Amino acid sequence: MALPLTYNFRNLLVRRLSTSLTFFVVTVVVAVLCVLLSFAAGIRASLRASGWPQNVLVLKTGATAESTSIIYPDEAGRIVQTPGIATDSSGQLLLSPELCVQTSVPRIGPDGTPANVAIRGVDRVAFDVHPEVKLIEGRLFEDGAQEVIVGVQARDRYQNLHVGGEVMLGRSTNRVFKVVGVFEAAGGALESEIWSGRTMIADAHNFRFVSSIAVRLEDPARAEEAIRYIKGPAVRMNARTEVDYYDDLSTKTRQIVLLTSILIGIMSVGAIFAVANTMYASVDSRRREIAMLRTIGFSRRSIVTSFLVESLLITLTACLVGIAVSLSVDGSRQDFLSDTTWTVLAYELRVTPEIILSALGLSTLVGLFGGLAPAVRASRTRIIEALRKA
Amino acid sequence: MKLALPLRLIYLYRNLTRNPLRSGLTSAAVALPIMIYVLSMAVVDGFENFLDNSARQLRLAVTQRTSIINPLPEGHRRKIEALDPEKTRLISVCGLRYIGGQRENDPMPLSTLAVDHDTFIASFPEHQLTDEEVDAWLRNKQAIMVGRGTAREMGWKVGDRITIFPSVPPYKLIEFQIVSTLENAQDFVTNWCRRDYLEEELKKYGAPSGNVTFFFVKCASREDLDHFRGAIDAQFAGSLDETRTLDEKTFMNEFVTQQFNLPRNLTILAALTVFVAVMAATNTMSMNFRDRTNEVATLKSLGFGSAFAFSLIQTESLLLCAVGGLVGASVPFVLFTYTPIRNITIPLIQTLEIAPSTCIKAVGMALLIGIVAALWPAWLAVRMKVVSALRSLE
Structure with missing residues (x-):
């Protein structure tokens, strides 16, 4: 025979102060957990959405990121023999030489601190190599014009990057480039960038090289073969699939998750103590009631379950509020x-279903661990002794 | 009516041990947030010390105006030096070029900078080099000074010949000879090599040379720091390579705040955990009081005043929180001072040092939590109507 849920609910209302204090403790722990993890989830979502398994990113051997890689035209020419490169309808190889530079753009907001935003100089072929890049507003930059298109994240995070806005580029930050379009890139890291014609960027910076070459293959299964060729004696450059490259960049998020886990771990133990404390008090003041319940036929198990349900009621409702x-x-x-890369990645904080699930899991654990010992104590109440005091 | 001190202490002790489980849980529920508070504040203090240390060096960081990554021509050094030819206010100018790098067939990234060897010693006196080290550095073009942490990790020692594969041009293995493992430097990660040697290597492979990533300018006083910050940027205004000059503290702070702004976020976290501790302690104190309503009523009816009831509950709460505070502050202190955990390194702030002052502050915080937590129950005790409380006496 199980005790009705309303019994537990009403019991909680009897000790309003104690219940609500414990409730707040769990709410804060859950809210901190969700917010901290949402940072990592936001970055990871952005980096995971970046790159294709059939795209191979070629950098100079030794360079860890596009921003420190310098590939000269003669070296770039060696890539064309790479096996498995896809072609477009006109037979052109899908090889995109890209030049990555940065400029300082103030953030939107009261302090307007400057951020190092990535600028990518590309040829038209880049839009076939990165098919996820799609214009959502305005138009493409024209060849030979000082025009840029901006990623949607960059537009929303940094000042004056809307269509019609202007951004200063070039080695001396003295070239005015007009924003003519906004693009999205399936939520990926490219959305934090500003794109323009490669020749215009090369000219503005007086650079005669490219930073990276993105190679689109016919089939992701050939990536290994292509990478081996590029690393081999014929090309001697560093190659990775784009997916691997962005995965490496997300190492930082693993540190956040680790730090969060340690902090939340300690806080959760504190929350367990708070729940246990409340539940012990609840058990102690209800000895006679429990004895009575046992007398009228409720089993030990149903007493344990009832107290666990009570502590779960606190932690799970607190969890829902924390999530909210x-x-x-x-x-x-x-x-x-x-x-x-020494450039900024703009992202949105994401409270993902996984985070919500882990919050629910954590508060269930806190409820169970906090409630178990008091519940067992309740079930062991000596009926005669407790009733004698009545 | 008053209770003699020894009796009072006995009463207090009995009260606290009456429900040892509850007392233990309360102290633990205070100790854990205090522990997080101590750790968070230690990290925040670490960052502040790091920034203050940067400020004490009286150095300016000169970068390319558009982006920290864009190079500056090495010729800028002479033009900056020309701002004070007597070198009385502007002591030295040191060009640095980022190399990064890694060992051959080892993906672990290294932090290596190539610097102007002639001005490096004067610009970075905090490295506290010995005369022999300075001598070896100046004599040997292949000299490299490696951070002691890096040296330990890689198994390097003074005299070793090592090769590093740079992350920047010329992208070829470069050979160095270790002349110091920087035993007295604060930074124990960064490796420093000579830029004239790097330039030779760059020229050998036809890679672009004659550039630096930034200059560090050592000034004589704080006034000079302010003066030259403007003067340097003015010197290059309108040129092809304009500069952005910041004092070293602001320069470093930009990195810190742009990488998750750890100091700010940890301070918020510390505040939240203290809030959690207040909740947990208030919970227990109110339960304690409720359990003993009758007892307090009896005491009051015997002639003990409201002040006694108030102080009774306050002292209990203070003691419980003091125990929690002491445990919460001493555990991280002991762990990070006397156990191998102290060797854990954190970027920029190096090792986590838990200052006794942070621990004292944390215990103070715990006492404050004790006072706040007992305010409401203690107030209830003061206002308690004895007659109605005794009426429900069991």
């Missing part, structure tokens, strides 16, 4: 400076 609080940051924009 953390949802207020969902979608807010942040950016972080990668210490590999």
